Amino acid sequence: MAPYAGLVTTVRVRDLVRRYDDRAVLDGVDLDIAPGEFVALLGKSGSGKSTLLRALAGLDPSVDGSGEIAVPGQVSVVFQDSRLLPWAKVLDNVVLGLRGSEERGRESLAEVGLAGREDAWPNELSGGEQQRVALARSLVREPELLLADEPFGALDALTRLKMHVLLRKLCAAHQPAVLLVTHDVDEAIVLADRVIVLDAGRLVAGEIISLGSVRSSADPEFAAVRSRLLDALGVSL
Numbered sequence: 592m593a594p595y596a597g598l599v600t601t602v603r604v605r606d607l608v609r610r611y612d613d614r615a616v617l618d619g620v621d622l623d624i625a626p627g628e629f630v631a632l633l634g635k636s637g638s639g640k641s642t643l644l645r646a647l648a649g650l651d652p653s654v655d656g657s658g659e660i661a662v663p664g665q666v667s668v669v670f671q672d673s674r675l676l677p678w679a680k681v682l683d684n685v686v687l688g689l690r691g692s693e694e695r696g697r698e699s700l701a702e703v704g705l706a707g708r709e710d711a712w713p714n715e716l717s718g719g720e721q722q723r724v725a726l727a728r729s730l731v732r733e734p735e736l737l738l739a740d741e742p743f744g745a746l747d748a749l750t751r752l753k754m755h756v757l758l759r760k761l762c763a764a765h766q767p768a769v770l771l772v773t774h775d776v777d778e779a780i781v782l783a784d785r786v787i788v789l790d791a792g793r794l795v796a797g798e799i800i801s802l803g804s805v806r807s808s809a810d811p812e813f814a815a816v817r818s819r820l821l822d823a824l825g826v827s828l
């Protein structure tokens with residue numbers, strides 16, 4: 592993974608403001624994400640995480656606001672629910688809109704562990720499998736930026752852990768820059784190169800936390816990083 596350098600950026604956000612009913616939900620956000628960098632975004636409920644992700648995805652054209660956003664040409668988005676089309680088989684969901692890419696679609700499904708399920712209907716898959724299809728659908732487009740809003744939030748704990756392993760493998764292979772919105776502090780630490788925290792529409796304390804090599808809860812630094820993040824989230828244990 593490319594370390595955060597602040598020089599070459601895939602995402603550049605400056606002084607971003609978004610308002611609902613005259614209330615600033617994002618209140619001057621600056622953010623850079625380097626190519627291949629994995630950034631996790633934490634914050635209390637209502638702090639503006641999804642609003643920031645939707646702004647980066649270009650999904651909020653009618654929301655009042657200001658500021659600069661630069662994102663790459665190829666951006667994929669994954670949500671908490673897989674948003675598969677129920678009337679299209681799994682492979683068709685993956686390659687929808689990509690002409691002549693059946694072979695790539697099959698490869699992507701194999702990458703997420705679903706070889707042989709190409710002709711299944713979405714409702715024949717478990718929730719975890721449906722999220723695997725959603726990941727395959729995103730990655731077959733080789734995005735320079737992957738935006739993920741609580742992608743594992745609806746999954747049971749064991750499936751979530753398996754999805755962490757899968758996402759790390761996929762990111763190592765495809766190297767997209769990633770912005771992952773999550774409520775799960777441990778998930779953020781284990782997956783991300785850098786964790787940022789939103790509080791009432793502002794990013795807390797600059798670049799927040801660079802994780803370096805802290806990668807598992809067995810790491811001696813894990814507890815220290817966790818407690819710094821909980822502090823930033825205003826949680827005292």
Ligand SMILES: Nc1ncnc2c1ncn2[C@@H]1O[C@H](COP(=O)(O)OP(=O)(O)OP(=O)(O)O)[C@@H](O)[C@H]1O
Pocket residue numbers: 611612616634635636637638639640641642643
């Ligand atoms: N379409 C909307 N109209 C009015 N207010 C909205 C709209 N979308 C979001 N908000 C408000 O903006 C604030 C931030 O919402 P947002 O969904 O970005 O928070 P969040 O940090 O993602 O929360 P959560 O973790 O609960 O998903 C909330 O107070 C929410 O009520």
